[in-house]
Amino acid sequence: MSAIENCDYLAIDGEFTGLDSGDGGHAAQFDTPAERYNKLRYGATDFLLIQFGMCTFTAVEREHKYIARPYNFYIFPRPFNKFAPDRRFLCQSSSIDFLIAQGFDFNKLFKEGISYLTPEQETKLKAELDRKHDEIKKLSSPDSNNCNGSSVQIVPVPEDQKSFLNNICERITNYLEGEDAQPLIIPPCNAFQRKLIYQTVIEKFPHVHLETKTGEKRERYMSVSKTKNADDRLKKEQEKQALEKMELDLEVGFSKVIRAITKSGKLVVGHNMFLDVVHIINQFHSSLPEELEGFKLLVKTVLPRLVDTKLMASTPPIQEHIKYSSLDELRQTLRGSPFTPAEVVTADGFNLYDDGGGSSHEAGYDAFVTGTCFATMLNFLGRARNSSNHFTLPCSSLVEPFINKLFLMRIADIPYLNLNGPDLEGSRDHVFHVTFPKEWKQSDLHSLFQPYGNVQISWLTDTTCYVALFKKEVAKIALKSLSQTSGPCHVVSYAFHHCNKNLRWSAATPMPSPTVSIVKRKLVTTTTDSDAPPHKVKRHSFPTECPPIPEEDEITDHVSSSLNEGSKSTSGDGKKTEVGKDKMFEESEVW
């Protein structure tokens, strides 16, 4: 925690059990920021953040360098007692396969992963614990058998349990008469039996202390120990209760790191960090609001100052020198001219990633790389302003334009989500929403729009997509023409589609008569891979087996691959070795 307190900024990165549940739809080219948020929200609610990388950077100004302290946390919500939430989470087999190929240690995750609780969960569990302690107090007090409403109910002992209880009492009597100083262990029995034992022993043996413990194999057993007198017993009980409170405190676990980051108000840097932020809020702070505006407010209370290095790399003047902005490619590009790599040394005891020894896709290493890229780019911006500036601190005003703007992948004309205010609005006059038969392939759509030049297709489902014209000037003619023919498909303007969709969402309002057009066109029946619709979105219920998301292959098309760039990674950012996988938004207009 002191590392957070004493740093100048920190970088973060997460790894997840999956990215795309198929429920919320895939990220698409013409998503509005609110649509994109909702797609990520679905994923964050279903999947789990299982590794959190954090790297603190402390400037040594006179030496023009940073001291880095990278941390790599395995995160797993172990249900530590019966009150703790027993979470259900989704896994995507391609993500799991990807992580295991990168050396992710799942046994370590499940055995040693740090647990966490949101503030709300913590409060609730504390109340439960207090209630339990209160009850034990009442049960132990001599007037516990009175019948007023505030006392504890004594369960009548069923016939078939009497011999069992007598046997236990006999063993306790022998134990108390004997010399054994060790506690007497009662073999595991069920919860009801434990309750019966508890109330019987409390009544019959005022001087023994009873405790339920959990064994290594998760079995629950009771331990009986001798006490000198009522006071000694009370003391033992108090010790046990203090221990339980400590245990609960421990279970807040990783959430404390997030709380410390919040408290510090430090600058938090991430690469393509929108998904990370959504997961962090959901898992360690509170459930995600449905509305984007609510989310923006929430983020600012938890992570008040954010910078996305992918946005920096995609903004002039840096953008001019960056061909591909995936983290790995950015790291490599920033090593050469015109950049000067920032000097970053790891603190003693943190030299895991020196000499490039880190492994990509380990969250701690990725956080280290992200923070280093940030420093290099910041120094570059400083030198661009004043060539004698060789070291620019993160408190520089040069950082301000990037504060609280999260990179929006694959949205050509809205490069970022603006947490500090309203979002940019892209022109969508040249974009159409097309509904077509299930059998249609990409080539059918290309044929349909052929008279209007090259188009960009952004799949929504297996029967709908957006089509954007490159020649924006022919948009009006195209819409007019496509509405004068009839056929198996259905073309409307982007604006009309959105207006309609919002109406459908807001209420069962009667729909305005659409300015649509039924287009007739010969169905081309070639079924090449390049034509396969890449996205089959299932919105109903919970699909255990989603339709295959096509991955890169020699005969898959550009658009589908750019849409799917995240599908093989598990951190939401295409940091892999694929050239062009991670093209910047400015460039993606080209095709």
Added chain:
Amino acid sequence: MSAIENCDYLAIDGEFTGLDSGDGGHAAQFDTPAERYNKLRYGATDFLLIQFGMCTFTAVEREHKYIARPYNFYIFPRPFNKFAPDRRFLCQSSSIDFLIAQGFDFNKLFKEGISYLTPEQETKLKAELDRKHDEIKKLSSPDSNNCNGSSVQIVPVPEDQKSFLNNICERITNYLEGEDAQPLIIPPCNAFQRKLIYQTVIEKFPHVHLETKTGEKRERYMSVSKTKNADDRLKKEQEKQALEKMELDLEVGFSKVIRAITKSGKLVVGHNMFLDVVHIINQFHSSLPEELEGFKLLVKTVLPRLVDTKLMASTPPIQEHIKYSSLDELRQTLRGSPFTPAEVVTADGFNLYDDGGGSSHEAGYDAFVTGTCFATMLNFLGRARNSSNHFTLPCSSLVEPFINKLFLMRIADIPYLNLNGPDLEGSRDHVFHVTFPKEWKQSDLHSLFQPYGNVQISWLTDTTCYVALFKKEVAKIALKSLSQTSGPCHVVSYAFHHCNKNLRWSAATPMPSPTVSIVKRKLVTTTTDSDAPPHKVKRHSFPTECPPIPEEDEITDHVSSSLNEGSKSTSGDGKKTEVGKDKMFEESEVW
């Protein structure tokens, strides 16, 4: 597979990523068989079977012994290529925690787990592969550029990719001119680029063979190799395609074991195997029918002869000697009088579990134990019929009464699901369906029914439950009386509730006026643990975080614990050390 062919019977057991998704509701005391099936169906669709234990038993009749061959399969649906299903599956953190505590190796699961495909998936993937091969054939043929509908579409090369392609072509030219016999590796690039490379190379270099390969870190790259002439290239392509077909065949993987069991028609033994059977059908054969009758038919085509050892242990004459029928407790009981443990030796190379060296909750070991228990119980039945019978083969008529009957946990009066015909119907005249305020605890319900003697409560949601009277003879009076008062709760007969529920399910029929009663009763406000409603069923959508299912604790009640017995295990059977956890249905009437 020959082990299956040559055995007299085989035993199976599964481990799962979770048991209770909260979606379908928890198993309850008065479920009908169809209700229970649907609850299990939800779980099987969400969670994954990740370990399959199988143990074949071959009788050596003259030596009165069996030779056992236990197998332990880790099962994981690796998405082996872009056509393969990328499955999403749910995990329950308590189940994962339980498995890891038993020594389950998740790294091995994800790294080495065997994949599987249902027959339908296999057929689909075969068709995809054929289509791809067909396309390559067309692309390679000289007339691939003609414009008729059956040919492959050539993608125009975008401006920004031209220099990239030229560079690749140059490298290939150099490679062809050089002496290097090894294939030329083109660094990983995106799918669109690979497609461009493919079509360009095919056209420009008729004598090279191109292949896309997947690297260790799941990156996709192309490999270019020299061929002597068109024939040689064709041969290389055919070799590659044959390999791809083999690969697909390999991916059918574990499903082949199930298919071999089906084909053998051998007797399959399991302990409390209903959940295992539901998972096996869903994962390796086909999706689960909504109707129980459809499921029964399906099971018989996949696993034609089943015996459930938990049902055997819960049926006279064996039942008289079995106090607790969890697998572990059954195993221990069957070691002593009046039973004679069957002699089972493991075959050479299969002696993992000799000398009790197995670890409980490893599926292979549990299958071994289950099969051994079956042999012991069968011998006991044989001796009970004729005391000189020391060895009874599984083909004995003594097995017949148990064939295709699956034990139904916690249903007092319907001990088994009958796959061979209609199910038993229990009398429910003494059972009421109660709807009550959310704040109500168990004690409130006990108070409500106090005038009618002891009751058994079976929670459905946090505001509904079934209440069964022990004094069946007062049922009529109770219903009449409870309907003459008014208050916050709502009591109807079991029959009325079911009739209503089915109506609600079948159509939006107007409901008959209920013969209900509004009961007034003082709200008792003690909030002891024993009173906490143990089941809060959320039916809406997909809960990532279900309400905590109370586990055994000293102050939880008998009923809730018996309802939850499976919640800490991951094989659906309470095989653990909890005394009474796994009480037989005959006994559960007692409380």
